[in-house]
Amino acid sequence: MSMINDTLDVAREAPKSRSFSKPFWDATREKKLLLQYDPAVEKYQFFPRATSIYTGRRNLEWRESAGIGAVHSFTIARRARPPFQGKEPFFIAVVTLDEGVNVMGNMVDCALDEMKIGLRVKPFWAPLPDGTHMLMFTPQR
């Protein structure tokens, strides 16, 4: 098995949230994934925005997602800046959640030759220093 890192030992800082993305980060304290949902068009969106990407209106709801989906595309980072420097290579995946949004995340417990477009994945929550969690993905086996 070729070596690829999962980035779990990277000393990440918790990202600073915005007024409209705070519910997302708050929910990650309990390892819950919240997505914005526009009931007017019955569609989800990601990343969180201050407006519906569909209508330009603000009647958005937060709905919990199981975080299950399939790899839409991916890359292998061979070079990175601190604090990721020295942890290369590692995956960055774009995952299409079953709700119909694309979310990016690192991959945990995924071998180099296991990764492919269409690979079914589930969430993996990596702890951050402030009690929130980073959404990562791991193969659904």
Place this chain on the structure above:
Amino acid sequence: MALRDNAIVGFAETKIVEKSDRDVWELGAEILETLLDRTGFDKGEIDGLILSSSMTGAGNCFWSQTTADQLALEVDFCQTVDIGGCSPVGAIARACAAIDAGLCTTVLCLFADTQSAETNQRLRHFQAEWTLPLGLMGPPAAFGFISNRYEHQFGLDYAMLGKLAVAQRNHALLNDNACEKLRKPITIDDYLKSRMIADPVRLLDSVMVCDGASGLIITSRKNAARKSLNKIVTPIGYGERTTYRASQAIVDVTETGHKVAGQRAFAQAGLSPRNIASFHPYDDFIIAILLQMEMLGFCKHGQGCDFVRERSFAIDGDLPLNTGGGQISAGQCGLAGGGTNLIEAVRQLFGEGGARQVANTRNALVTGIGGIPYARNWNSSVVMILTPEG
């Protein structure tokens, strides 16, 4: 009044260097002086200033007026265009619009950046929250996603990307303004064996950040005639699209805003892709050239590799490509880098290509790409068709 009532009457470009020991305003002064010499305009006749974005200028929210002050230009129209690599081509369209609207008559479009020596960017962006915590380094990773997705949907013959890289490198060998570090011949095998940066994006797919400046003077054709400036280049078609398909949660990243921007530019010019004499696409990564060929209609979506296989992109080829080497082989002057291929297109139409002069100078097509969004293609796409007149 229209786009085509305006004329580019002069162009200028500094040498592109890995790291400039000259200040960004010194580069700007060189461009200004060269343009005054070339056109015979007096400094006082320039009444408009449009700048491209600049990583060096990025810490200054008064960038255009500060630069006007540094160059002692007294102007009636002053702005910075901030659509990334689309800014230089976008600056020409905005200059024409300002002249047409009667806001000014003669515009200096100045593209200067010393990102390598002095970057002052502090982005307020989605990145800090959504991509930097993944270790994503930006453009190479984004083009890694695009490349893998393209390969999944259509298949991707990497040797054809190599063919484009080699064609551009051959042109940089003939360009004295290209960054010296890059002026060494490469083969398709060198391309295929170059190290991975963000799979499947290789080193020889990627631009190298450099420092440099370029610029143009644009005035109305009427004013150009009054000044007896007979050698001119006219924009005859332009299209611009920012955040293509912004209202969709998931987009096909192999499709870009160049599709709609190109349709608009071709319709305005009354031309189609088969009429294009030389092609100067924005190149930050080699696959961006392939995608633009497809989106502009040189070939069908997904058939770029076949198109590349069947064509020659040399100076005397079927479709001369980035005849100065493109940014990938001449060096990327930060956010002013969109000026490099633009200036080369103008140079060709002025008939000043020297050893790399193309035979067919009826027109040239130049593009821009600007900004990398979240799990999408790119933020801004511009397309401009130029023709010599006079």
